Amino acid sequence: MxxxxxxxxxxxxxxxxxxxxxxxxxxxxxxxxxxxxxxxxxxxxxxxxxxxxxxxxxxxxxxxxxxxxxxxxxxxxxxxxxxxxxxxxxxxxxxxxxxxxxxxxxxxxxxxxxxxxxxxxxxxxxxxxxxxxxxxxxxxxTGGHTKFINQRDDQYLMASFQEQSYRKQFTDALDQHIVANQWKYVRFTNLVYQSIFKESAAEYRKVLDLAAKDNLRDTMYSEVLTLIASYETGFAHELADESARLGRKLTMQEGEALFTKFQGHPMFRPLILDARTKMASRDLGFRDALHHKLEAYIQSIPEADFDRFLGETSKSLEERLSDPATLAVFKRLKDR
Structure with a gap:
């Protein structure tokens, strides 16, 4: 500190x-x-x-x-x-x-x-x-578990659930529209991470000192997960359109060029600024973890965030999952 x-x-x-x-x-x-x-x-x-x-x-x-x-x-x-x-x-x-x-x-x-x-x-x-x-x-x-303080946010479960659905769209699109390559899932996932918060999965792991068994997205804030989901579903759509236009699967180089164009859309700018600011500021304040590539985005954590992650409405993931009302909401979403 x-x-x-x-x-x-x-x-x-x-x-x-x-x-x-x-x-x-x-x-x-x-x-x-x-x-x-x-x-x-x-x-x-x-x-x-x-x-x-x-x-x-x-x-x-x-x-x-x-x-x-x-x-x-x-x-x-x-x-x-x-x-x-x-x-x-x-x-x-x-x-x-x-x-x-x-x-x-x-x-x-x-x-x-x-x-x-x-x-x-x-x-x-x-x-x-x-x-x-x-x-x-x-x-x-937090019960001593600041690594997963993000999960105490009452928006986290919904953001995580939705992101998993969009992740499936993303990986399916990579399967269907980019030629076979054993590294394509890692490569395009890292392109998403680097576009949003300037770090690869390995760099993010190192900053948060995550164990090999830890899932990166289990530690991400709801706003970051939602933006990742937007990237995934949006790029999946772009891949499908470009593959249909060419009448074939894209090469890795073509896929990367398409992603470069996709990430440059102005609509992402305010969302990226918000995600970088929240990640850099909260991780430093709550986890004592410094994202060196995001130092310019560090701000004081607002009072509302302390209520959000430490206050009366914050709960551990286990507490939320044991709530019958929460389980009912997710069952309705799953049955759609």
Whole structure:
């Protein structure tokens, strides 16, 4: 995992994980003041907490103001400020009781600052403990199986089921419309993978450290599986049309040339961008797996994704398959 002080994406991944933040607030016991339904910290309290100077806090507010504000650093004015000053456990010294504006840090913003501070040993200790909490929460909510965290998404089963159907269309088309070649299934499957996420099957396996018995597609997110299915059914159609036009099977070279033309269709561009961003970002955040060829696509994991893969609606594949309602849906699909 990257050094939090230099990795804004990693910092935001922690701050967007409300399950980790709830555990951190309980276990870190950083103090603060209860105000307006939440815990907040004055600059004076932050200075004491991290054993730093007032000027150091101001420097980080100036250099990382947008990030800190996005995570709960706010300025109290007017009525809100007067209400805060009126709390019995609030003592303002350096900030001054007559100041018309007062900056306060939410608990989330304090953790944000702890992940930025390079001059504080106390902040370093908070970072270390916070990383432990994040890992503990992830392990607890996934049963320790982050390799298959993709399967906790309630969209995964449907995407996987549909992709298997389109995979059959794809392999049938390769059989029927491309000349016999023992490598054609591997070759054209890798062309699909490389077009979507720039990696061959072997490269993907290495990034995720998969065992030989692991099925690659069992680890893929629903959006990636759906895009693969679109490629497979679309290219199967193109193969059939081109074979009919020529009145014969295509050579491997002709098939590859057709695929090159097929993958260049503009309709794929936004879908590929979405798939690459989700794969690169989620795998780094949830699996600590870096797709080097997709580094440019890494973003912070949105809060909704933590609910999707760790929240109340997320379940293991075994739990979903034991649900009679889910089994009934798949039986209807199979009987169509």
């Amino acid at each position: 990257s050094d939090l002080t230099s990795s804004p994406h990693q910092r935001q991944n922690i701050l967007n994980n409300r399950y980790a933040l709830q555990a951190a607030e309980q276990h870190l016991a950083l103090g603060g003041t209860h105000f307006d339904g939440a815990t907040v910290f004055t600059k004076q309290q932050v200075v004491a907490l991290f054993n730093i100077s007032d000027a150091t806090v101001e420097r980080y507010i100036a250099s990382h103001g947008a990030e800190l504000k996005a995570n709960g650093y706010t300025l109290l004015r007017g009525k809100k400020l007067n209400e805060f000053k009126g709390l019995s456990d609030v003592t303002l010294i350096n900030e001054g009781n007559k100041a018309p504006v007062l900056g306060v840090f939410s608990f989330r913003a304090v953790l944000n600052l702890a992940m930025l501070l390079t001059e504080s040993e106390r902040a370093k200790a908070v970072r270390s403990r916070l990383l432990d909490i994040v890992m503990d929460v992830l392990a607890e909510r």
